[in-house]
Amino acid sequence: MRIFRKLNPINSLFGKTFLWFWLAAILLGVVGAWLAKQTHSDYSIKPLNDNNINRIEKLASRIELNAERFPDAELNRLLGRAGQRNKDALLLVEQQSKRFIYGFPREMMPLEEPFLELMNESQPFMIRTTSGNFFGPFEITLNEQNYFLFAGKPRPPNLVRQLIRTNPVALAVSVLLVSGSLCALFVWSLLSPIRQLQKSARKVASGDLTQHLGFASKRGDEIGELGRDFNSMTQRLSDLIGGQKRLVADISHELRSPLARLQLAIGIAQNQKEQLPDAIEKQLLRIEKEAQQIDSMIGQVLRLSRLEADVAVEDRQLVSLKNCFTELFNDAAFEAQNSGKELILGDIPELTLYCYPNLLKSAVGNVISNGIKYCSTKVEVSISNLTTRLQVTVKDDGQGVPNSDLEDMFKPFYRLSASRNRDTGGIGLGLAIVKQAVKVHGGEVTAVNSEDGGLTVNITIPINQY
Structure with a gap:
């Protein structure tokens, strides 16, 4: 199984890091290409058919008529009023200053480059852009000023284009949040099991051998193997130390019986009717003292074993x-x-x-x-x-x-x-x-x-x- 994991790069930490890196690179590439497509404005210029030529002429006549009726009216209002009937979007380009005047909302305005390019043409053309289709120019005079008239059907701007025009900072922040979230998720997937392992290791160092890693030991990479080895180590240590404590307690308990018989034999020997020699009496006293010390030692060992095993020695x-x-x-x-x-x-x-x-x-x-x-x-x-x-x-x-x-x-x-x-x-x-x-x-x-x-x-x- 371990050989298979080593051969399979997806199950290794290096393989996962490599995979995350390429996924992030691919995602950023796709997002970049999509943004480039959304922000890039291609256009094409084609000859205009007779129907659209007649249409722009009628629109020009209508604008001139409205300008004569309302000489003080603003040009953008005149353009909006003239285009209401057929829902046309009209714009004017001043011949001298190249200033654009729109008869529709500015967030729907198309790229200015193709309109400026056609200002020197003597006949109108069809302009196809990502922002909509327009045709023109048609020369028109309003309030003794020369303009070029364009008409068309703009498309509503998409969210990305609207953000770029109105709030590019918000778009940049959104991209950073997406990429930052992916990076944070990847870092969390690495740090979370490491922190869990670190926390459990500290508890083991303080003497708590009941620690068991859950999520970290179920991973298929090197961190998962480390977590499983950690669980095996704590279990083995717990078994060894528990067995050692039981052995000490059992031996101490078993020593109590021969020690009691030894003390009984000493007492019997000291209570003999015959007077024992002084040398033997001193030796018996020494043996009695050593037996008492051994009994005290065994009592302390048993007491310590019970405390270490959390066995209640009395009621609280x-x-x-x-x-x-x-x-x-x-x-x-x-x-x-x-x-x-x-x-x-x-x-x-x-x-x-x-x-x-x-x-x-x-x-x-x-x-x-x-x-x-x-x-x-x-x-x-x-x-x-x-x-x-x-x-x-x-x-x-x-x-x-x-x-x-x-x-x-x-x-x-x-x-x-x-x-x-x-x-x-x-x-x-x-x-x-x-x-x-x-x-x-x-x-x-x-x-x-x-x-x-x-x-x-x-x-x-x-x-x-x-």
Whole structure:
């Protein structure tokens, strides 16, 4: 199928561009030829028969008679009055000045060239033009002025000719609008799927793997192939990441059973009636501590897996912010006191928030615990009601974090430095859980290095969520 597309130029982007170009060229050529035909005035001059000679003589006599009766009348009115009986269109050409006088509307006037050409002829001729058929000239004297009389049947002007004579700017604008519309349609047919692909790619980059291109993937050119490849890529990524999350969750869940048996065995060994040697007792205590750390790690992995999979860990509730954070801040103050650090707490706004209370307390508490752990002397916590969003700011006076790690520190299992081992820096899941917990609330968490030293973490959550 792809070989056929490559062989068929119409299905390629280059082929479509080439086809559009030639269609536009052909259309412009046809329009140009049509306009040229409409604006070009061909004419032919042929001998006049006796009937028309007699007719123009009678018309000349009628005009002269009317001029004698109405010497003050304008000549164009005399021409119109004389031609009313047989609906003739009459015009005069002044012999000396070559000035044209029309007895019919000026928008119906024909090309002047053939009339000027016949002014030196001694007999009348038939003039056939695109504007109608006329015959003449016939010399006539009106008010002691010599004129040449022409009579005929002009055709009503077509729209193009009328626009050229009355409003050429409107005609030019119309042509530009037609050609511009064709070009805009062609450009839109290229840019629309590209913009759709760009928008979906940005969402995929932000972590949304549910993106699927519709119209762009149904085209038969290279953009369509790119759209189909994009859909296949996002589907494959979604399957791989989903499988990875399920694998981690399943393994963590399965580890819980042998870990529980290990802890049970440790408890049984420690409760033996016989006194165990000190060396064995120390080893059992060490094994118990490691088992507790493994259990904590597995709990964090399971919690993170549920959050990433959008599995609700609790029901959303409408709670008072003060009731939600009071106990959390008391525990944090106790933790800071035991560590020899100072915890400065701001006022809690009188606010009711629709949230997952335990999840929100866990996120804020984790950030405060990190601040207490890595600060030098103190941690400052402030809560601001920004009308539409709630902002919790945790600022410590520690060494800060390298700028290159400010975004990566919220990734699972990411360690800021090699010096932070499991005892000092954890396993790298705490901040990842914070990020997912805040994301569940529709908010975001960011970290910046303070100008006066230390790290500042901001948690922002929308207030009106129900």
